[in-house]
Amino acid sequence: MRAVVLHSHGGPEVLAIEEVAAPVPGPDEVVVQVAATALNRADVLQRMGLYPDPRRIQPEIPGLEFAGTVVEVGARVALWALGDRVMGIEAGGAYAERIATHERLLLRVPDQIDLVAAAAIPEVFLTAWDALVLQGGLTSGRWALVHAGASGVGTAAIQIAKAIGARIAVTCSSGKSEACRALGADAVFDRSPHDWLAEARAAVPQGFDTILDVIGGEEIDRNLQAVATRGTIVQVGLMGGSSSQVNVGVLLTKRVTWVGTTLRARPIEEKAAVCRRFAAEMLPLFTTGALRPVVDSVYPFDQIADAHRHMEANANTGKIVVTIN
C-alpha cells in the first residue's frame, strides 16, 4: 500500500509517499481502507520530530484519524463486517491506504455523512467532547470558554456545547469571528490585538464553568482570572509554550480544577471506553444534524505537504482533510 513514511523530520517536504507492507489484522482488529484522513497539530509536531508515536512503530507513518471502509476483519471481530463505513482515531498510521485498528475503537459513520467529511470528525469531536463534558463537567445551563474557536477542536466544541444546552464563548483571531458565530457561539472575543479578558468578564461576569485551552502560555493566567469559582480548566495543548508563570493562589481561592489531557497517549482500554460512550452520546447528534463536520479544505494524498503548509499558516476554519483512496 502507499503511505507517508517519515525517514527524517523537518518541514512539509519530508512527507514522502512510498510503498510499504499493508497491515495484517490481529484477532480483535479490523483493517480499514482509508478514504480520507485529516490533519492535526500533533501531525506537524510529529513531522518536526517533537511528538513521536508513543508506540514507536517502524516505519513511522503519521496520521491520527481516518474514515473508510472495512476490508478485513480478525478472527474474533464481532462488531463489524466487510463494507461497513467506519471512522476512528489511532496513535499513528492514518496517512496510509490501509490501517489496522482494534474493533472497539471504531465508530460507525452516520449514513448521511460521506467518508471525506467523516474524516473531519473523530479527533476534534472526541477531543472537544471528552475535554468539555467528561473532564470539564460541562452541562446544560453552564458557560464554556474555548480558545481558538475556529480551529478543528473549536468548531467541534461550539457545536457540542450548543447541542447539550450549554452556553459557549470562544476566542479567535481576526477574520474568523463570523464563522464562530455561524456555528452557534454565544459570544466571540477577538484574540488580537486586544486582550479578550475584559470582554469576557463583561459578557459572563460570574466566570466560565469550563475552559478548554489549546494554547497555554500567556492565556494561563487569563484563564485563571476568567474561570468561575469551582470551575475546571482543561489543558488540551500548549501552542503558546509549555512553561508559564502561574498565579497558583487563584487555584485555591476559586477552588479550581486544572487538568491536562491528551487522547493519543491513552492506553487502549481508556480510548475504547471514550469511543463507546461517544458512540452512544454524540453519534446520534450527527444523524439529527445537531452536529456536523466542519471541513476547511480537501487535499489529494499527493499534496499532503501543501495541506501541512496550509495548517501552519493558521488560516483554516475547521478541518483540513486529505483524500487517500
Add this chain to the structure above:
Amino acid sequence: MRAVVLHSHGGPEVLAIEEVAAPVPGPDEVVVQVAATALNRADVLQRMGLYPDPRRIQPEIPGLEFAGTVVEVGARVALWALGDRVMGIEAGGAYAERIATHERLLLRVPDQIDLVAAAAIPEVFLTAWDALVLQGGLTSGRWALVHAGASGVGTAAIQIAKAIGARIAVTCSSGKSEACRALGADAVFDRSPHDWLAEARAAVPQGFDTILDVIGGEEIDRNLQAVATRGTIVQVGLMGGSSSQVNVGVLLTKRVTWVGTTLRARPIEEKAAVCRRFAAEMLPLFTTGALRPVVDSVYPFDQIADAHRHMEANANTGKIVVTIN
C-alpha cells in the same frame, strides 16, 4: 462571654481577650460551650489581616475549630441535645467561650476522646481526608505524598492513608522524621538541606497517585515531577508563595489533575455534606483507635498569643490546642 477580638491586625500581641455578647442560636443552630479550640495556619494569616473571615462578621473573632458541649439548641434542631459532646469547624468565632453553628456541621466526639484532644481533630482530619480521598482519589494500594508530614494536616494524613490501606510518603523538616514514622509513614524524606525528589523517585519509581501540598512555591515543579501518570495534586496551601513558574507541559504528558481547595470558603451545604460523610467514614476509626488526634501542646486561653508564637516557630508536631472553658 470572653472571646478574642481582633481590633487591629499584626503580631500575636493583637490577640486580646474581652467580653462580648454570647451568640443566640438560629432555629437550625446549636450553641456549643467551647472546651478547647486549636490553631491553624489560617489563624496566623487572619491575625495579620491577610485572610479575613469570609462572612465578615463583627466583632472579628478568629478560630476555625472547637470541641465542647451543647448548651443551647434552636427550635428546629433534631440531631443534638443539651450536654452532647461535639466538635466542628466554622469560618471563624472559635476563639470564644461559646459558638453558634448549624446542627448539620457538628460531629459527635467519640466517647474515649476528651474534649481537649478532640479540638485537635476537626480541621486537620477533615482537610486531609477531603484532600486525599474525596478530591485526590486516594484508595487502598495507591501511594500518597504529603508535604509537612509533622504538621497538623500531615499527621492526620499519615493516619488516614494507613487506615484505608494506602501507602504514604511525607516530607518534613529535620528532626521530625521519627514522629512521622511512628505515625505510620512508609517513607519520610527530609526537606532540608537536600532535595527530596531524588529520594522520592527511588522509593516510588512509578510516582505518587495523590499529592497533598500545603507549601507550593518551589515544590510545585517537584510535585509535577513526582506525580504518577493520571495522578492528582491537591493544593491546600501556599506557604511557599502564591506565584510560581510551572512546567505546564507535564500536566498534559502525564494527564495530571491539579486542584486547589479550601474548606473555609465553602457554602454551608458543601461543608455539611463533607461533615456528614466524614461522620460516616472517618469517625468510626477514632473509636477503633486507627485514628487519633495528635496534640503537640496545650495552652490556656490567656496564653493564646504564646500559642501563636509557637506555631510561627514551626517547631510543633501535630496540633496546638488552646483550652477555653
